[in-house]
Amino acid sequence: MEEKKENGLSNTGNFIHMYVQEDLEGKLNKIHTRFPPEPNGYLHIGHAKSICLNFGIAKLYGGKCNLRFDDTNPTKEDTEYVESIKEDVKWLGFDWEDRLYFASSYFEKYYEVAVKLIQEGKAFVCDLTAEEMKEYRGTLNTPGKESPYRNRSVEENLDLFERMKKGEFPDGAKTLRAKIDMASPNINMRDPVLYRIAHATHHTTGDAWCIYPMYDFAHPLEDAIEGITHSICTMEFEDHRPLYDWVVKEAGFTTNPPRQIEFARLGLTNTVMSKRKLRALVEEGLVDGWDDPRMPTISGLRRRGFTPESIRDFCERIGVSKANSVVDSGLLEYCIRDDLKTKAKVVMAILHPLKLVITNYPEGQIELMDIENNPENPELGTRQVPFTKNLYIEQEDFMEEPVKKFFRLAPGKEVRLKGAYFVTCTDVIKDENGNIIEVHCTYDPETKSGSGFTGRKVKGTLHWVSADHCIQTTARLYDYMMLDNPESGDMIMNPNSLEVIEDCYIEPAIEEAKPGDKYQFMRNGYFCVDTKDTTENHMVFNRIVSLKSSFKLK
Ligand code: ATP
Numbered sequence: 001m002e003e004k005k006e007n008g009l010s011n012t013g014n015f016i017h018m019y020v021q022e023d024l025e026g027k028l029n030k031i032h033t034r035f036p037p038e039p040n041g042y043l044h045i046g047h048a049k050s051i052c053l054n055f056g057i058a059k060l061y062g063g064k065c066n067l068r069f070d071d072t073n074p075t076k077e078d079t080e081y082v083e084s085i086k087e088d089v090k091w092l093g094f095d096w097e098d099r100l101y102f103a104s105s106y107f108e109k110y111y112e113v114a115v116k117l118i119q120e121g122k123a124f125v126c127d128l129t130a131e132e133m134k135e136y137r138g139t140l141n142t143p144g145k146e147s148p149y150r151n152r153s154v155e156e157n158l159d160l161f162e163r164m165k166k167g168e169f170p171d172g173a174k175t176l177r178a179k180i181d182m183a184s185p186n187i188n189m190r191d192p193v194l195y196r197i198a199h200a201t202h203h204t205t206g207d208a209w210c211i212y213p214m215y216d217f218a219h220p221l222e223d224a225i226e227g228i229t230h231s232i233c234t235m236e237f238e239d240h241r242p243l244y245d246w247v248v249k250e251a252g253f254t255t256n257p258p259r260q261i262e263f264a265r266l267g268l269t270n271t272v273m274s275k276r277k278l279r280a281l282v283e284e285g286l287v288d289g290w291d292d293p294r295m296p297t298i299s300g301l302r303r304r305g306f307t308p309e310s311i312r313d314f315c316e317r318i319g320v321s322k323a324n325s326v327v328d329s330g331l332l333e334y335c336i337r338d339d340l341k342t343k344a345k346v347v348m349a350i351l352h353p354l355k356l357v358i359t360n361y362p363e364g365q366i367e368l369m370d371i372e373n374n375p376e377n378p379e380l381g382t383r384q385v386p387f388t389k390n391l392y393i394e395q396e397d398f399m400e401e402p403v404k405k406f407f408r409l410a411p412g413k414e415v416r417l418k419g420a421y422f423v424t425c426t427d428v429i430k431d432e433n434g435n436i437i438e439v440h441c442t443y444d445p446e447t448k449s450g451s452g453f454t455g456r457k458v459k460g461t462l463h464w465v466s467a468d469h470c471i472q473t474t475a476r477l478y479d480y481m482m483l484d485n486p487e488s489g490d491m492i493m494n495p496n497s498l499e500v501i502e503d504c505y506i507e508p509a510i511e512e513a514k515p516g517d518k519y520q521f522m523r524n525g526y527f528c529v530d531t532k533d534t535t536e537n538h539m540v541f542n543r544i545v546s547l548k549s550s551f552k553l554k
């Protein structure tokens with residue numbers, strides 16, 4: 001097992017920790033990271049990996065981590081997303097203190113750097129259309145061609161750039177490009193675009209700007225302005241690193257410039273992770289919003305009933321590497337089971353009710369059975385569960401003609417009712433269509449739970465609720481959101497990803513439950529009280545995860 005530090009963070013085996021340590025032993029005496037989401041959607045579990053990594057490293061080495069909104073693209077960004085992202089980062093247990101930044105607040109600074117580059121002959125205004133630029137760019141095997149506008153004078157460039165800023169040109173008419181090397185083997189270095197024209201309203205700066213910096217220009221400047229020491233990002237930016245370093249250097253940030261380190265994106269089986277794909281599901285109405293409990297978003301996982309502890313544990317277990325891989329969703333399920341195992345109270349809830357009548361039990365009698373709240377955690381105490389003549393059990397716990405090894409209830413067979421008595425099935429009642437609507441049993445008063453009865457043993461123990469005392473609730477059972485579609489190689493929505501049970505009967509102890517509370521329903525899995533659809537008079541439960549899994553921890 002990995003060595004754990006006091007703060008619960010692993011300190012070995014992660015190459016990023018190695019780089020950071022190396023820098024701390026060398027030129028740096030403090031470290032500063034950032035989590036830089038673009039507010040164009042809700043955060044997902046992949047972002048959680050990046051959050052845990054960035055905030056985790058800062059915590060581990062006594063440094064700081066900023067929350068920075070990378071909001072330099074006016075068309076897709078929105079304050080709704082800003083608010084949700086703040087909420088999610090906080091909920092995950094991380095604190096940016098007073099360091100909440102917006103890349104859009106540096107617009108003036110990027111502009112100054114751009115002007116400086118023009119003055120130094122390192123940037124030019126280009127009139128090539130997007131189409132032409134693509135042609136000029138060349139390919140991996142062939143060098144690019146220099147733009148005919150590359151040798152404009154500094155004065156002309158300064159004038160044109162200012163007029164771009166003033167709004168004299170329509171979208172796409174001109175760009176500002178770095179003057180680097182059209183023959184570079186790295187396509188990112190072939191005179192990349194730094195600014196484009198976009199007459200669009202920005203969510204924080206409104207209509208103040210009609211030129212916007214490109215990500216590859218703005219991002220390194222954001223890091224440098226904030227004094228970031230380690231700019232941790234995902235693998236697709238590896239080829240952009242030379243440009244990142246170029247921008248930082250040419251802008252004049254020469255002492256301890258930020259160091260970009262790439263790591264592999266998280267992928268999960270049976271789900272999609274990109275915000276673009278998640279947004280499509282929301283917009284097409286295939287899910288109940290960004291926080292649909294099937295979604296891999298932080299808000300979806302929270303609503304489903306995942307805890308911050310379980311998500312942090314998951315991020316710790318998957319580790320950090322440079323090789324892209326898809327993690328089994330079963331690992332995430334393992335983590336929430338592991339977290340709730342001793343935390344959640346265990347109650348009896350019937351998902352598919354079958355009436356059970358104890359014919360020799362006195363009508364109107366109520367016995368309060370003492371049952372432990374969590375067999376794995378005695379600290380959670382016990383509760384009283386009312387036992388009566390009319391009960392409900394699960395339909396699948398009864399078979400009129402039992403198959404081999406069926407140790408539950410069947411005609412003539414005896415089972416234990418959890419925390420109560422042994423009962424023996426004496427009769428089966430059917431409706432006119434032959435469907436079983438009731439089973440009749442007799443109980444043996446000698447066998448009361450806790451009485452020390454040792455007369456005989458039974459193989460099956462069933463959960464049950466009193467038909468006169470149970471609470472009717474709605475339960476939602478989930479399957480994976482997406483299925484592999486071998487034909488297209490892409491994924492499709494699982495048509496059976498949601499099953500709604502309108503008659504889920506739960507023992508009265510559930511009355512105390514508040515939205516967001518988590519329980520284990522005996523034999524049926526972990527459930528969470530839905531925070532959106534639960535009303536004062538009706539509870540809705542989301543199944544977080546079933547109890548059993550085919551997933552094995554390696
Ligand atoms: P998406 O494609 O889902 O929109 P993104 O990379 O565009 O993702 P950003 O908002 O730019 O999303 O991401 C903020 C940070 O989170 C970035 O540093 C990015 O590298 C990281 N990140 C995003 N997705 C993942 C993922 N699946 N695994 C790990 N880190 C991720």
Ligand code: MG
Pocket residue numbers: 038
């Ligand atoms: Mg993005």
